[in-house]
Amino acid sequence: xxxxxxxxxxxxxxxxxxxxxxxxxxxxxxxxxxxxxxxxxxxxxxxxxxxxxxxxxxxxxxxxxxxxxxxxxxxxxxxxxxxxxxxxxxxxxxxxxxxxxxxxxxxxxxxxxxxxxxxxxxxxxxxxxxxxxxxxxxxxxxxxxxxxxxxxxxxxxxxxxxxxxxxxxxxxxxxxxxxxxxxxxxxxxxxxxxxxxxxxxxxxxxxxxxxxxxxxxxxxxxxxxxxxxxxxxxxxxxx
Numbered sequence: 001x002x003x004x005x006x007x008x009x010x011x012x013x014x015x016x017x018x019x020x021x022x023x024x025x026x027x028x029x030x031x032x033x034x035x036x037x038x039x040x041x042x043x044x045x046x047x048x049x050x051x052x053x054x055x056x057x058x059x060x061x062x063x064x065x066x067x068x069x070x071x072x073x074x075x076x077x078x079x080x081x082x083x084x085x086x087x088x089x090x091x092x093x094x095x096x097x098x099x100x101x102x103x104x105x106x107x108x109x110x111x112x113x114x115x116x117x118x119x120x121x122x123x124x125x126x127x128x129x130x131x132x133x134x135x136x137x138x139x140x141x142x143x144x145x146x147x148x149x150x151x152x153x154x155x156x157x158x159x160x161x162x163x164x165x166x167x168x169x170x171x172x173x174x175x176x177x178x179x180x181x182x183x184x185x186x187x188x189x190x191x192x193x194x195x196x197x198x199x200x201x202x203x204x205x206x207x208x209x210x211x212x213x214x215x216x217x218x219x220x221x222x223x224x225x226x227x228x229x230x231x232x233x234x235x236x237x238x239x
Contacts, residue, residue, distance in 0.1 A: 029064045033072035052092040125234050129227050134179045136221045143178035147215040150174060154211060171211060
């Protein structure tokens with residue numbers, strides 16, 4: 001016997017039935033369908049586990065062909081927003097995008113769209129300076145120890161003229177994690193890879209001593225001091 005929970009998985013949420021979807025036009029119809037599904041997810045009218053109506057039903061509601069609906073569903077699946085199942089309980093099911101999928105999407109946009117070094121520096125200043133009040137307020141002893149450990153490794157690599165790029169990226173991401181805010185950490189992970197690549201083109205190596213001074217300022221909850229040091233690092237093009 002199937003559980004009531006299993007039955008619920010086969011239904012669209014009550015709020016997302018009947019007049020939920022608006023009819024669309026032929027031009028850009030697949031993307032308009034994708035946009036409507038995204039909007040419903042953001043509004044909480046479609047949640048992970050809900051099954052969308054059949055291709056025929058969606059076609060009738062949107063006023064488009066099943067081929068158009070199929071293209072929209074493939075796009076939603078590519079973006080990690082639906083899972084297509086086959087079999088007796090088959091159909092398109094809403095699924096929450098994973099952190100990895102979100103990271104890859106944002107990183108792709110940045111890598112393919114941002115080319116100017118000045119834009120990279122400006123974006124990093126807005127983000128990294130903006131999170132410092134939260135980081136300084138919430139960073140705990142474990143955060144400080146981890147950041148100092150990265151400083152130790154960076155200084156060891158610097159003494160042998162090694163590549164500090166990956167350690168620098170690790171440092172900045174660990175700073176974001178010290179905010180204890182999952183959204184901030186996700187954003188740092190999303191854009192740091194392409195920004196790191198373009199920053200290498202823009203400027204010289206980071207100053208390892210500045211990293212240690214920055215951590216000390218965070219440990220002292222000195223937002224102004226931490227911001228001054230981070231600004232100095234970014235202004236010189238250091239990663």
